Amino acid sequence: MAATVPTRLDSPSRSQDDVLNIRSRNAGHARAWHRIPIAVLAWSATALLLLEGAYYALCGVLQVTNFGWRQLMFDQYKMYPHYLELPFPQSVIQLENGHRPLLPILIRLAEIRWFSADQILQLAVGAFCAFMIAALVAISAWRDRTVSTPIRAACVATAFVGIFWLGSSRMLLHGNEILVVYMLGFLVVLGALCVQRAATAAPNRWMLGATVAATGATFCFGSGIAAFPALALVAWISRVPYRSIGWLALGLAFSLVIYLWVLPGNDSVRAMLDFRPLDSIATAVRWIGSPWINAWIGYTEPQLFPWMGPGSSRTATAQLLAGSARFLDRIAGGNLPATGALVTGLSGFLIVSANFVRRALRPMPVPCIENLAMTLSLFAAAVSMIIGIGRLDYFVDHPNQIFADRYLPWSCMFWLGCGILAMRGLDRSGMPVRMATVIVAIAVPVALLPSQRGWAGWGEAVFRQSQASAAAALSDVYDAKLFPDNDDAKTADVVRTLSLLRKRQLGMFATTGAELLGTQLVVEGSTGQTGVWISPPERLTDARNGLVSAHFEGIVVDGIRWVSQGGTLAVVDADNRVSGFALPSFVGKAGTHPRLHVPQKRGFDGYIHAFDPARDYRLVLVGSDSAVVHELAKLPTSPK
Numbered sequence: 001m002a003a004t005v006p007t008r009l010d011s012p013s014r015s016q017d018d019v020l021n022i023r024s025r026n027a028g029h030a031r032a033w034h035r036i037p038i039a040v041l042a043w044s045a046t047a048l049l050l051l052e053g054a055y056y057a058l059c060g061v062l063q064v065t066n067f068g069w070r071q072l073m074f075d076q077y078k079m080y081p082h083y084l085e086l087p088f089p090q091s092v093i094q095l096e097n098g099h100r101p102l103l104p105i106l107i108r109l110a111e112i113r114w115f116s117a118d119q120i121l122q123l124a125v126g127a128f129c130a131f132m133i134a135a136l137v138a139i140s141a142w143r144d145r146t147v148s149t150p151i152r153a154a155c156v157a158t159a160f161v162g163i164f165w166l167g168s169s170r171m172l173l174h175g176n177e178i179l180v181v182y183m184l185g186f187l188v189v190l191g192a193l194c195v196q197r198a199a200t201a202a203p204n205r206w207m208l209g210a211t212v213a214a215t216g217a218t219f220c221f222g223s224g225i226a227a228f229p230a231l232a233l234v235a236w237i238s239r240v241p242y243r244s245i246g247w248l249a250l251g252l253a254f255s256l257v258i259y260l261w262v263l264p265g266n267d268s269v270r271a272m273l274d275f276r277p278l279d280s281i282a283t284a285v286r287w288i289g290s291p292w293i294n295a296w297i298g299y300t301e302p303q304l305f306p307w308m309g310p311g312s313s314r315t316a317t318a319q320l321l322a323g324s325a326r327f328l329d330r331i332a333g334g335n336l337p338a339t340g341a342l343v344t345g346l347s348g349f350l351i352v353s354a355n356f357v358r359r360a361l362r363p364m365p366v367p368c369i370e371n372l373a374m375t376l377s378l379f380a381a382a383v384s385m386i387i388g389i390g391r392l393d394y395f396v397d398h399p400n401q402i403f404a405d406r407y408l409p410w411s412c413m414f415w416l417g418c419g420i421l422a423m424r425g426l427d428r429s430g431m432p433v434r435m436a437t438v439i440v441a442i443a444v445p446v447a448l449l450p451s452q453r454g455w456a457g458w459g460e461a462v463f464r465q466s467q468a469s470a471a472a473a474l475s476d477v478y479d480a481k482l483f484p485d486n487d488d489a490k491t492a493d494v495v496r497t498l499s500l501l502r503k504r505q506l507g508m509f510a511t512t513g514a515e516l517l518g519t520q521l522v523v524e525g526s527t528g529q530t531g532v533w534i535s536p537p538e539r540l541t542d543a544r545n546g547l548v549s550a551h552f553e554g555i556v557v558d559g560i561r562w563v564s565q566g567g568t569l570a571v572v573d574a575d576n577r578v579s580g581f582a583l584p585s586f587v588g589k590a591g592t593h594p595r596l597h598v599p600q601k602r603g604f605d606g607y608i609h610a611f612d613p614a615r616d617y618r619l620v621l622v623g624s625d626s627a628v629v630h631e632l633a634k635l636p637t638s639p640k
Contacts, residue, residue, distance in 0.1 A: 053282075056157075060165075068178075080501070136372070188370060230375050281385075300325050340400070513581075568581060579610070
């Protein structure tokens with residue numbers, strides 16, 4: 001049999017179709033090989049973005065867990081007498097700083113009733129709501145298959161970075177603030193999900209649900225009223241019937257009547273309204289741009305925060321941010337914060353407006369993730385206008401307060417939504433634009449790391465101050481530098497609230513052994529299980545009565561596990577009489593910020609009531625039943 005001779009590709013024995021098919025397959029294989037590096041890059045970028053989102057979520061949750069403030073802070077000293085002295089429901093309906101947080105107050109009353117006002121319930125509910133905002137947005141983004149995988153991952157990362165960036169530390173760590181802010185945000189997101197369902201089925205039922213959510217948001221915090229126009233606009237572009245959108249109009253009218261005319265204190269609410277449209281718009285735009293100032297532009301001279309100073313900005317990222325900010329400041333003529341906030345805020349408004357107009361002109365279903373992003377952006381934009389009207393005179397008198405950390409959660413929600421809208425739009429512009437978008441999405445969380453570290457350190461420092469204030473109150477010492485005496489609360493408010501807490505054994509006065517101040521104990525000798533370092537007591541004058549007291553700090557070097565099992569650190573004098581208390585207040589070991597674990601707090605701050613430098617004092621551990629007292633260490637002699 002004759003051997004078979006291989007046929008050339010262009011052999012006449014093959015048809016023209018065979019030749020074209022073979023060439024097409026070869027070209028396809030070649031293209032497939034070229035696509036492999038792109039696929040590897042795409043999945044690498046996806047993994048990196050998801051890790052960035054997970055990192056910020058972990059940082060935020062652990063920061064709240066480790067350093068959420070467990071004591072009353074700021075204006076809580078002015079609020080708590082209402083909760084403790086007024087009967088229900090009068091205790092719920094009082095005006096608080098121009099707001100009516102009815103739902104958060106109910107949770108605070110439950111915390112007072114069942115958790116001794118320890119702030120844990122507020123922190124837990126607030127942290128849950130914050131996580132749910134980010135999680136619902138992230139899930140919606142990941143499930144949307146209309147955009148590329150890296151862009152989906154970028155949207156997921158944006159959701160968690162926008163909520164858990166520690167620029168919002170004050171609101172994340174303060175039980176009072178995390179509750180009102182993130183419960184409100186969670187209700188807005190639930191309202192947006194109701195609107196999404198209303199666009200497909202049972203519009204009346206689902207828009208009624210959206211109305212209930214917006215009404216709840218209004219009675220979480222004053223800015224919640226902005227949920228009504230935001231949800232109405234999203235319902236309109238989602239083609240929800242007008243009659244169903246009318247539920248939101250009814251809810252808005254009901255909320256305004258209750259807010260402004262029915263509940264007590266309504267005259268002061270109406271007095272806050274000041275209509276100067278152009279000034280209010282400029283203020284709103286700058287206010288929206290404040291995250292960029294806090295994370296970047298604030299590095300100009302003078303720095304916005306101490307951790308932005310040259311000695312504190314040693315990482316390459318911080319140096320790059322500082323150098324670029326100062327370069328732009330020279331171009332802007334030395335007024336970059338105000339100009340930069342205006343430019344960035346205006347850019348954000350244009351992005352959201354363009355996306356809104358595009359959706360309004362195209363009768364197409366709105367994907368769930370776009371619905372959520374648009375709602376958050378429109379909500380925060382409406383909040384900015386409310387702030388621009390209600391706080392206009394305040395910002396004129398205090399221009400840098402427009403960048404204050406207490407406002408950042410709202411503007412971060414705006415940029416969360418704005419970023420998702422922008423990335424989804426850019427994904428449709430071709431491979432080069434998509435790659436550039438992914439690179440920027442990766443770079444932004446990296447650029448936020450210096451501010452993440454700075455605010456994490458700030459949160460730890462304020463936690464220590466909070467715990468030290470509790471130790472001072474337990475010891476019947478009024479250390480003026482630890483308590484507010486400003487617009488948040490006056491000294492008289494603080495003294496009154498501390499007296500109410502002591503009388504009812506709430507807050508720091510629910511600590512084991514709090515009632516033992518001035519009593520004599522039977523102290524057992526040292527067990528040898530611990531090693532404690534203590535600083536010499538530092539004398540101070542009680543701001544109420546001029547009595548000489550003292551502050552000291554220390555670290556449990558060895559035996560922290562035994563010390564932390566239960567009981568309270570107390571100070572006894574030579575007669576074994578309780579002269580003061582100490583509370584755990586800082587980690588006591590070096591570490592990076594933010595901390596990615598749950599460290600034991602070895603460090604403590606303590607106070608001595610009616611301090612006598614001629615007397616000897618010892619630190620003791622009072623057992624959980626106040627019956628067993630072990631000596632831990634002698635306090636050093638105070639310098640004369």
